[in-house]
Amino acid sequence: MDTSSQPPHQVYLNGDQIYTCSGCHAHLARNEDIISKGFQGRHGRAYLFKNVQNITLGPKEDRILMTGLHSVADISCTICQSVVGWIYIYAFEESQKYKEGKYIVEKAKISKENLWIQKE
Numbered sequence: 001m002d003t004s005s006q007p008p009h010q011v012y013l014n015g016d017q018i019y020t021c022s023g024c025h026a027h028l029a030r031n032e033d034i035i036s037k038g039f040q041g042r043h044g045r046a047y048l049f050k051n052v053q054n055i056t057l058g059p060k061e062d063r064i065l066m067t068g069l070h071s072v073a074d075i076s077c078t079i080c081q082s083v084v085g086w087i088y089i090y091a092f093e094e095s096q097k098y099k100e101g102k103y104i105v106e107k108a109k110i111s112k113e114n115l116w117i118q119k120e
């Protein structure tokens, strides 16, 4: 399927606090979707999210991380194409299985935004 001529469709998130791509401000994830803030990315601190929107998956590859061998794929912002982190597709270590299907997003690649929704 060739979608290259189509402008990327952006999903907008609802939430008081969301994380956006620091390059183009596309909505990426909600504050509630954070599983852990204690992860290490390529550029320093990274967050583990259970759900991330507006991303494109790169090719799957096996990578040896601090916690062992994992099958991962880079994730990039659908709107501006910048790589923001990776997804864990498969964890070889039993103790790391909880990360499968979860997303690492580099803190340096995102900004936190408060959406001031008027509540009456």
Ligand SMILES: [Zn+2]
Residues within 6 Å of the ligand: 021, 022, 023, 024, 025, 026, 077, 078, 079, 080, 081, 082
């Ligand atoms: Zn972006």
